[in-house]
Amino acid sequence: MKNFIPFLLSIFFISCQQKENKMDAVENKTDSTETSQPIVVEKNKEENKQIGDTIFLNSINEKDVFIAEGVLDSIHPRAYVKFKNEDLGELNAKIIPTTGKGNIRFNQIIFPDNTSDGPFGMDLKIPVKQKGNYILVIGHSQMADSPFWGEFRVEVSTISNKQ
Known part of the structure; x- marks a missing residue:
């Protein structure tokens, strides 16, 4: 039982790190696709939100x-x-x-x-x-x-x- 708790904690921390890395990878992909395309800004008539x-x-x-x-x-x-x-x-x-x-x-x-x-x-x-x-x-x-x-x-x- 003493070894089981540190084992669970280490799995928890490793899984949290993997999610952060995946999120960073997704952000990097979206950044690279946005810069390759021209940005068109359309002025929305209804700005009062x-x-x-x-x-x-x-x-x-x-x-x-x-x-x-x-x-x-x-x-x-x-x-x-x-x-x-x-x-x-x-x-x-x-x-x-x-x-x-x-x-x-x-x-x-x-x-x-x-x-x-x-x-x-x-x-x-x-x-x-x-x-x-x-x-x-x-x-x-x-x-x-x-x-x-x-x-x-x-x-x-x-x-x-x-x-």
């Missing part, structure tokens, strides 16, 4: 509105919508849950100078006095029962003061 708990708003539609879909779940109870605004005026945003209604709202807006305001409801209208990167924090209300879990759509637009 959620990655982890963050939604990056990069593309705007023909109506000058950022539209993205997101998900709140037990792993990501908040979604952070990040976008860059270059216009002064009024920021309009709204959350549309796929289920129709739910305990979901704009918890906070973080301005480019790192000041914040909130909470808000499912609709947000606020004057924009700064240019730069904004963050909208979406989540459920801590004061209400049954947190929202599911898919939603967020629409963000700015109305410029330019005449």
Whole structure:
């Protein structure tokens, strides 16, 4: 029995080493095939996607509105919508849950100078006095029962003061 445990441990470590070597070999093969072919980068029109708990708003539609879909779940109870605004005026945003209604709202807006305001409801209208990167924090209300879990759509637009 004393010799059996070291024997099992040595087999375990050897098998782990073999898996790592196989993974390295697979990565090397994919690297060599990728460099031999020309790389064609296609710009995807729908760039407003959620990655982890963050939604990056990069593309705007023909109506000058950022539209993205997101998900709140037990792993990501908040979604952070990040976008860059270059216009002064009024920021309009709204959350549309796929289920129709739910305990979901704009918890906070973080301005480019790192000041914040909130909470808000499912609709947000606020004057924009700064240019730069904004963050909208979406989540459920801590004061209400049954947190929202599911898919939603967020629409963000700015109305410029330019005449």
